[in-house]
Amino acid sequence: MDQYKSSYIEEAHELIAEMETSLLQLEQNPDNEALIQQVFRDMHTLKGNSAMFGFKVIAEFTHHLESIYELIRSGQQKVTKEVLNVSLASLDHLSALVNDNSLSSAESQNKHKQLTAKLVALVNITNAKEEIAEVDNCLQKPTGIEECKVYEILFSPAGNFFYNGSNPLYYLDELKSLGECTIEALTDNIPSIDSLDETLCYTSWKIEIKTKVQPAEIKKVFQYAEHLCVLEIAEKASVEIAEAAAPAVEEPKLAAEIKGAKPVQKETVAAKKNIISSVRVPSERLDTLMSLVSELITLQAKLGTLTEQLPHSELLAVTENLEKISTRLRDNAFSMSLVPVNNMLTPFSRLVRDLSSDLNKEIDFVTEGAETELDKNIMEGLADPVMHLLRNSIDHGIEDPDTREKAGKPRNGTILFKAYCSGTNVFIEIKDDGKGMDPEMIRAKAVQKGIINKDEVLSEKEVFNLIFLPGFSTAEKISEISGRGVGMDVVKRKITDIHGQIKISSQVNVGTTISIKLPLTVSIIDGLLIKVQDADFVIPLSSVDRCFELHSPADLNHFNNVIVLDGEQIPFINLSEEFNGIEDITESQEIIIVYHEDHKVALVAGHVVGKFQAVLKPLGRYFLQMESISGAAILGDGNIALVLDTNKVIEQYSNKKRLALCH
Amino acid sequence: MGKTVLIVDDSDLVRRVLGFTLKKEGFNTLFAEEGKEALSLLEGRDISLIVSDLNMPVMGGLEMIKEVREMENYRFMPVVLFVSDAGADLNHYIRTSGATIVFDKDAIKEKLASTVKKLIW
Amino acid sequence: MSLKTQTWSYLTFKLGKELFAINVSKVLEILEIQPITKVPQAPAFMRGVINLRGNILPVVDIRLRFSLTAADFTVDTCIVVLSIQSNNEVMLLGAIVDSVQKVIDIPDNLIQPSASISSYFKEDYIIGIGKIEEEFIMILDVDKVFCTDGLLEVPAFSSN
Numbered sequence: 001m002d003q004y005k006s007s008y009i010e011e012a013h014e015l016i017a018e019m020e021t022s023l024l025q026l027e028q029n030p031d032n033e034a035l036i037q038q039v040f041r042d043m044h045t046l047k048g049n050s051a052m053f054g055f056k057v058i059a060e061f062t063h064h065l066e067s068i069y070e071l072i073r074s075g076q077q078k079v080t081k082e083v084l085n086v087s088l089a090s091l092d093h094l095s096a097l098v099n100d101n102s103l104s105s106a107e108s109q110n111k112h113k114q115l116t117a118k119l120v121a122l123v124n125i126t127n128a129k130e131e132i133a134e135v136d137n138c139l140q141k142p143t144g145i146e147e148c149k150v151y152e153i154l155f156s157p158a159g160n161f162f163y164n165g166s167n168p169l170y171y172l173d174e175l176k177s178l179g180e181c182t183i184e185a186l187t188d189n190i191p192s193i194d195s196l197d198e199t200l201c202y203t204s205w206k207i208e209i210k211t212k213v214q215p216a217e218i219k220k221v222f223q224y225a226e227h228l229c230v231l232e233i234a235e236k237a238s239v240e241i242a243e244a245a246a247p248a249v250e251e252p253k254l255a256a257e258i259k260g261a262k263p264v265q266k267e268t269v270a271a272k273k274n275i276i277s278s279v280r281v282p283s284e285r286l287d288t289l290m291s292l293v294s295e296l297i298t299l300q301a302k303l304g305t306l307t308e309q310l311p312h313s314e315l316l317a318v319t320e321n322l323e324k325i326s327t328r329l330r331d332n333a334f335s336m337s338l339v340p341v342n343n344m345l346t347p348f349s350r351l352v353r354d355l356s357s358d359l360n361k362e363i364d365f366v367t368e369g370a371e372t373e374l375d376k377n378i379m380e381g382l383a384d385p386v387m388h389l390l391r392n393s394i395d396h397g398i399e400d401p402d403t404r405e406k407a408g409k410p411r412n413g414t415i416l417f418k419a420y421c422s423g424t425n426v427f428i429e430i431k432d433d434g435k436g437m438d439p440e441m442i443r444a445k446a447v448q449k450g451i452i453n454k455d456e457v458l459s460e461k462e463v464f465n466l467i468f469l470p471g472f473s474t475a476e477k478i479s480e481i482s483g484r485g486v487g488m489d490v491v492k493r494k495i496t497d498i499h500g501q502i503k504i505s506s507q508v509n510v511g512t513t514i515s516i517k518l519p520l521t522v523s524i525i526d527g528l529l530i531k532v533q534d535a536d537f538v539i540p541l542s543s544v545d546r547c548f549e550l551h552s553p554a555d556l557n558h559f560n561n562v563i564v565l566d567g568e569q570i571p572f573i574n575l576s577e578e579f580n581g582i583e584d585i586t587e588s589q590e591i592i593i594v595y596h597e598d599h600k601v602a603l604v605a606g607h608v609v610g611k612f613q614a615v616l617k618p619l620g621r622y623f624l625q626m627e628s629i630s631g632a633a634i635l636g637d638g639n640i641a642l643v644l645d646t647n648k649v650i651e652q653y654s655n656k657k658r659l660a661l662c663h
Numbered sequence: 664m665g666k667t668v669l670i671v672d673d674s675d676l677v678r679r680v681l682g683f684t685l686k687k688e689g690f691n692t693l694f695a696e697e698g699k700e701a702l703s704l705l706e707g708r709d710i711s712l713i714v715s716d717l718n719m720p721v722m723g724g725l726e727m728i729k730e731v732r733e734m735e736n737y738r739f740m741p742v743v744l745f746v747s748d749a750g751a752d753l754n755h756y757i758r759t760s761g762a763t764i765v766f767d768k769d770a771i772k773e774k775l776a777s778t779v780k781k782l783i784w
Numbered sequence: 785m786s787l788k789t790q791t792w793s794y795l796t797f798k799l800g801k802e803l804f805a806i807n808v809s810k811v812l813e814i815l816e817i818q819p820i821t822k823v824p825q826a827p828a829f830m831r832g833v834i835n836l837r838g839n840i841l842p843v844v845d846i847r848l849r850f851s852l853t854a855a856d857f858t859v860d861t862c863i864v865v866l867s868i869q870s871n872n873e874v875m876l877l878g879a880i881v882d883s884v885q886k887v888i889d890i891p892d893n894l895i896q897p898s899a900s901i902s903s904y905f906k907e908d909y910i911i912g913i914g915k916i917e918e919e920f921i922m923i924l925d926v927d928k929v930f931c932t933d934g935l936l937e938v939p940a941f942s943s944n
Contacts, residue, residue: 298838
């Protein structure tokens with residue numbers, strides 16, 4: 001039974017976390033039925049699981065909690081702040097119970113009694129109300145029997161179907177939105193590879209669709225292609241089914257049969273749950289999978305290069321297929337270990353809520369970019385530091401409502417948690433509109449602690465960075481909340497451990513912004529492969545505007561380092577000069593125009609090879625300070641192409657120029 | 664890592680609205696005021712789809728599509744054409760323009776995003 | 785017979801005329817010298833990177849690290865793949881050596897601390913000096929030689 005126990009515990013924690021998220025959302029939308037449903041379902045599941053595993057205490061406790069939500073569900077009780085407070089406290093207690101269900105300490109026993117009493121009281125109050133409305137199972141939906149018909153469609157695109165940019169798969173997609181489809185591709189007309197003209201369409205499709213719509217609607221789907229295909233629609237059979245939620249859509253299968261008609265269901269049909277079925281996988285297995293997939297990609301790229309040198313039509317076809325499948329496998333595998341930042345936000349939300357009310361401050365926690373994805377391992381390393389930073393903001397940053405009002409600020413403080421992707425990094429920003437930090441004060445403190453000399457000259461940025469030094473704390477009192485600056489140096493260490501970087505900027509009375517820059521440990525780079533003399537480099541496609549051939553080197557104005565393209569004056573950087581110290585004087589070079597902040601810069605390289613997709617590998621600790629190179633990619637022939645961070649290359653170049661001008 | 668859509672229309676407002684709609688779906692956008700400018704933007708870039716108005720000064724939608732279909736790299740490029748003449752015969756344009764999809768300008772705001780996504784996933 | 789004398793195996797190699805040794809537990813493999821992809825704007829002793837079965841291996845030139853002049857590559861030049869421990873992290877690193885000699889066993893009692901023999905190289909880097917058959921062999925502490933703390937600062941992101 002023990003092997004199941006750990007599954008139970010894992011699932012219990014997940015359920016509790018889900019409920020916490022739902023409750024916090026419910027706070028903002030107290031009447032949202034879907035949320036209430038979700039909470040109730042989760043409680044019910046937890047109760048059932050606990051009972052099954054013999055955890056009576058947990059099961060009973062959950063039962064009380066469930067009763068309240070039963071009443072809420074039936075409309076007899078409203079979601080009030082009191083209910084929420086008790087519920088959240090109960091969830092915390094449940095979490096502790098799941099870990100140790102014996103209530104070993106007196107403290108937890110007391111808590112248990114208290115909470116149980118509160119829960120029972122809430123339930124009783126409601127039940128004592130006069131009208132006891134019939135518990136209406138609001139899951140009930142009136143059944144309707146709608147008529148569905150099955151049609152057989154023959155879709156035969158003409159040979160020149162592609163000539164107006166059309167794609168038959170687009171039409172098949174549109175069909176799927178009308179009903180359940182079974183699609184069979186008819187490939188008899190496809191000639192052998194030797195006589196195949198790749199601009200012509202040889203495939204036809206036979207589709208069986210189960211739909212309520214009229215044939216005219218089906219025909220309408222093909223309205224843009226009617227003149228380019230042969231379309232036949234015939235009715236097959238009549239099927240009656242009870243109304244359910246949106247029709248399920250099947251992936252195209254080759255020659256599948258549609259099953260027999262479903263029996264009419266008269267009983268209440270539960271609203272179709274949004275079940276995203278999932279499988280638990282230990283993360284080591286994911287890591288292994290990813291590294292195997294990376295090796296496969298490299299190997300397959302090698303195969304591609306070899307095949308180019310030994311052209312053989314069947315080999316080419318197989319290699320191409322292999323490439324397609326490898327790409328899909330790679331995308332699939334990598335997406336498995338990426339998790340949206342959203343998943344870690346609930347504890348933050350909770351912290352802001354609880355802590356701000358403890359301190360009598362009013363703070364809104366706003367998030368932006370919650371769907372940004374991060375590698376799971378990195379996210380785990382981020383939780384602690386972010387919690388600490390939030391505590392700091394709440395405790396030392398945001399002022400209390402009266403002070404804020406006097407300063408002309410809104411009574412509610414805002415903490416913004418923003419996540420976004422840029423290049424091969426993910427950025428997390430925590431921004432508050434509190435009282436900010438005074439560089440003078442920090443400086444003074446540092447001098448006092450002997451960290452810097454009185455007359456040392458530091459830029460504002462450098463002053464703020466002093467905060468990350470161990471033993472530094474400007475809080476007058478060591479508050480219990482954020483503790484003794486066991487703060488920023490530890491935060492910085494934890495961020496460095498996940499290979500990230502942290503930066504602070506602040507303005508007195510305006511607020512403080514903390515920026516964390518994180519790598520995507522494994523990322524797929526869509527880039528442009530270029531050659532600078534003999535070295536290979538990759539420029540991320542997201543930075544590229546366009547490419548040009550440089551026909552005459554005279555176009556490069558060396559005096560003020562601009563080149564004129566399309567009437568625009570664009571500054572240029574000669575990469576071979578920049579990297580190797582020698583100017584490449586070969587006749588034809590190529591120019592890649594990249595975006596840099598809000599303007600364009602031209603990079604002059606020897607040759608643009610083409611678009612390239614590869615696994616980005618980090619260069620490792622030894623090259624951590626090389627900011628202009630974000631990593632390396634392994635080419636099909638085994639050579640290494642360095643991936644450029646064009647922004648950094650341009651910045652370094654500008655800095656060098658600036659310094660040169662100063663002398 | 665997104666795909667790029669070229670939006671061609673002589674109205675600044677329309678370009679902005681369509682651009683915003685597509686940007687929200689994760690596409691990169693490029694703009695041109697009419698056909699000739701659009702053609703010049705195709706050089707040296709990797710554009711996945713063109714959305715264009717029919718009536719434009721200098722070079723209109725039909726002429727532009729004809730030119731595009733002659734270009735080696737863009738022969739099979741999906742083109743979404745929209746027509747703002749009330750009562751225009753959409754069928755006629757569907758058959759003769761060489762465009763992949765033809766919309767009424769009214770429908771374009773709601774249908775554009777989903778259509779583009781399906782054409783260039 | 786001292787019960788405490790332990791004997792370890794060491795890989796010996798030459799830099800110029802000097803003989804050095806590294807405990808074999810730190811050595812993963814030995815590669816023939818191969819083309820190294822240069823990383824622009826890196827310090828001179830960081831020669832670049834190579835592709836080791838799909839992974840990126842940084843390659844350093846020990847001679848340059850010890851401020852000796854760089855040598856040309858010969859047929860004997862090798863890249864020794866080392867496992868370096870720094871700050872609780874294990875990293876792989878390739879080191880270019882002029883030539884690899886044999887693996888020998890050196891009992892601890894034949895190793896003298898480096899301070900007793902004046903040395904041209906930074907003391908920290910040497911665990912001790914062994915004397916085998918009249919030859920002096922300098923035993924390197926590679927974890928210290930290639931420790932990232934000393935080598936490179938990790939700055940907060942620069943120039944903004």
